[in-house]
Amino acid sequence: MEEGAKMFGPFFMQMYANIGNLCKAFYEKYGNEAIPIIKNMSEHSGAKSGEMMQSMLKSRDMKSIAELFKMWEMMGMKLEVLEVSDDTLRFKTPTCMLGIENTSKELCEAMMNSDKAMMGALLGKEVKIEIPKSLAVGDDYCEVVFTT
Numbered sequence: 001m002e003e004g005a006k007m008f009g010p011f012f013m014q015m016y017a018n019i020g021n022l023c024k025a026f027y028e029k030y031g032n033e034a035i036p037i038i039k040n041m042s043e044h045s046g047a048k049s050g051e052m053m054q055s056m057l058k059s060r061d062m063k064s065i066a067e068l069f070k071m072w073e074m075m076g077m078k079l080e081v082l083e084v085s086d087d088t089l090r091f092k093t094p095t096c097m098l099g100i101e102n103t104s105k106e107l108c109e110a111m112m113n114s115d116k117a118m119m120g121a122l123l124g125k126e127v128k129i130e131i132p133k134s135l136a137v138g139d140d141y142c143e144v145v146f147t148t
Contacts (some may be wrong), residue, residue: 009075013097020098026137027107039110046114050121062089091145101135108136112144117145
């Protein structure tokens with residue numbers, strides 16, 4: 001499985017970069033008017049991804065999702081899980097898969113609605129997201145916290 005993940009990784013990363021480039025261009029052209037559209041699109045896409053990924057989980061909890069993150073690591077994403085509990089998953093990464101470094105907090109939050117919706121679909125419950133550090137605002141890394 002690890003070999004397949006490594007082979008699929010560049011395709012996966014390019015797909016996310018393409019989504020990021022499109023949203024970034026849309027945001028640069030239309031500014032804050034684009035944010036609600038990007039947010040809605042991201043939420044819809046994330047929910048669909050979460051539904052498709054449900055069969056990959058051992059159980060519908062944060063610990064199983066943290067295990068799923070290991071697959072992303074196999075694909076080449078640099079990701080460090082900092083905390084996992086029954087109601088919290090916190091991680092950090094030195095790279096932005098979406099390529100929206102040095103853009104804006106609003107764009108980052110709008111696009112991260114995809115991960116929030118994906119987590120909600122995977123867990124089958126409401127999920128909150130907090131982004132204490134973000135490459136989009138010039139921080140050295142991204143830190144994301146999901147809670148139920």
